[in-house]
Amino acid sequence: MTTFAESKRMPGSEWLKDRPRLLEAVYRGSEAGLRLLYPVLRRVLPAGWTERVFVWTEEVSKGYLFNCQMCGQCILHSTGMTCPMNCPKNLRNGPCGGVRQNGNCEVIPDMPCVWVQAWRRDAQMERYSGEILLLQRPVNRALQDSSAWLNLLEGVDAQGPPGWSAIELE
């Protein structure tokens, strides 16, 4: 039996992860801060550096807090502040039917199922609670390793695949 790449399982902070309300507040604060900071950074920094700064900051902060996998299209606030890309099946609308009776992952037996945690934490959230019920569109794999913050601010991929958006706009 293969084990899932150990390198992809950074320890992160379990204590923080179990405080979705706090993380939700941090999320909202950082979004507002970034909206202010972004135009300034772009003016001050040489071309290409803004992205570098964003990617690095995200890797460090979200990496520590959420084991962020840098998919470049963050939906943390809709998934109980639990990173869905930690699910070995990359589910964005989980959990799958393979969850073990002890609530652990089908693929990594000693890891709690990301989606069991996500649903539990979603219920504890304030503003975004219930967003876990939203149908998440397919992942844009071309955005892997880019900055989700930058993609959000610049509206990169805001629409998703044309066929998919057509039905969303109805």
Added chain:
Amino acid sequence: MGNSDRTPEASQGDSRSGESRLRRVLEAGQFAVTAELSTPDSADPQDVFANAAKLGGVCDGINATDGSGANCHMSSVACCALMARAGYEPVLQISCRDRNRIAIQGDLLGAAALGVRNVLCLTGDDVSAGDQPEARRVFDFDALQLLRTAEIMRDRGVLLSGRKLTTPPAYFLGAAANPFVPPRDLRHLRLAKKIEAGAQFIQTQYCFDVPVLEAFMRRARDMGLHGNVHLLVGVGPLRSERAAEFMRRRVPGVHIPDAIVERLAKTPRKSKREEGIRICVEIIEQVKQIEGVRGVHIMAYRQEETVPEIVERAGLLREKPTV
């Protein structure tokens, strides 16, 4: 048979007519029976026909698994195409494990062209469950994105890219549900999400624990979901307590209560098989009473010959074609 293209006589009507027969049975309010075909480790179409022949007379639909348990068998598209040609009513299982979105959309078109009218959209067991665990896992889509994409292709007549289809596929779309694994108290919400994504019918994981199913159905009914989807409960005969233990350990997502394993263990060796069938029939009789259950899906892996007996003993036989 030689190299000719002849296929066995159809035991039922012509599947190439546009509409899903499974859908007609369900919409007519009849208690539906579907079963799972063991897809062969073979390149011979006769192996598919032989398995389908055991099921065709008593089932409203036959599922062809897509590399179940992450083990390689004949592809589900091919098995379904062969069954459609022979006049059976195939249900195409598509999992997200092995193919990316380009391949999946291509298969959805191809299967429709070959006469397949029912699709069951699955996440899929992980590669680590199978006998080639060194394979790459794909999971480009998840089950819900797959469902919605199939719905978009059917209803909007476009691919995900927005490119137009000259003839869209006409699919009766299904999804799986597993009420028996955590988070059990939230599984009905995932069912709701699947219905929103386009599921018209549901086939559940093996049910060996009826009270858990009852609780799930109660929550689903409270949300009014039972009126929006045709739910078929997965059942199957256990050969022995050893088979039960194997499934518990090795097949992802299967929950078997100790009471059932013990009951099989206490049964003398010669009658274990019969006892497994009896348990299966008992479960069918119980789930049939639950409001919102519209049929059963019988998974008798490598023992298809037991399916007609199970259907008959559970009192589910009826004249076919029915509608």
